[in-house]
Amino acid sequence: MKFLDIGEVAEKSGNRPSALRHYEEAGLISSVSRHGLRRQFAPEVLLQLKLISMGKSAGFSLSEIAGMFVRNGMPDLPRAALHAKAEEIDRKIRELTALRDTLRHVADCPAPSHMECPTFRRLVDMAGKRKRKHAKGSHPKSGTPAA
Numbered sequence: 668m669k670f671l672d673i674g675e676v677a678e679k680s681g682n683r684p685s686a687l688r689h690y691e692e693a694g695l696i697s698s699v700s701r702h703g704l705r706r707q708f709a710p711e712v713l714l715q716l717k718l719i720s721m722g723k724s725a726g727f728s729l730s731e732i733a734g735m736f737v738r739n740g741m742p743d744l745p746r747a748a749l750h751a752k753a754e755e756i757d758r759k760i761r762e763l764t765a766l767r768d769t770l771r772h773v774a775d776c777p778a779p780s781h782m783e784c785p786t787f788r789r790l791v792d793m794a795g796k797r798k799r800k801h802a803k804g805s806h807p808k809s810g811t812p813a814a
Contacts (some may be wrong), residue, residue, distance in 0.1 A: 670699060670707040680716040687716075694733050695719055725752050765794065 677684045690696045691706070696715050698706035715736070722732040735744055769790045778784035 668709065670702075671710060671712070672702055673698075673706045673708070676708050676712055676716070680713055682716060690716075690719065690729075693729050695729065695736065725756065727752065762797070765790075765797070769794065 671679070673684050673687055676682070676687055680687075682690075687696065687706075691698060696708065696712050696719075699709050700707045718735075719729075719732055722735070723729075727735075731748070735748075769787075772784075772786060772790060773781055776784045776787060778787070781787045
């Protein structure tokens with residue numbers, strides 16, 4: 668089996684060598700040997716790095732991602748956590764869509780002042796209600812009640 672040195676892994680994955688060393692220290696990836704001072708990795712590390720990147724993009728912390736990897740570095744994905752993260756992303760998409768629509772309306776509104784525009788006032792009121800409703804629920808990252 669041909670191993671990849673840290674420079675090759677960095678080039679193929681788009682991660683800096685310092686990030687690869689950090690991921691190794693965090694237990695997310697592991698080198699299999701050294702060639703001189705350069706770490707050597709099995710080719711499967713490229714798949715692991717893609718999974719790490721996807722997890723980070725979804726908003727998982729590195730410790731959460733590390734918990735999803737079993738000893739051989741391949742994933743053991745907790746479906747309930749994935750469903751919860753997907754719901755969180757859906758909620759964020761709805762919030763961002765409403766914000767985008769509000770910004771577009773404000774940019775295009777023909778009213779002399781935005782405060783005179785009934786649509787703008789309604790959108791601001793709706794945003795305030797969503798914020799209060801969310802604050803009464805649980806904190807999105809921890810699942811604990813909001814303060």
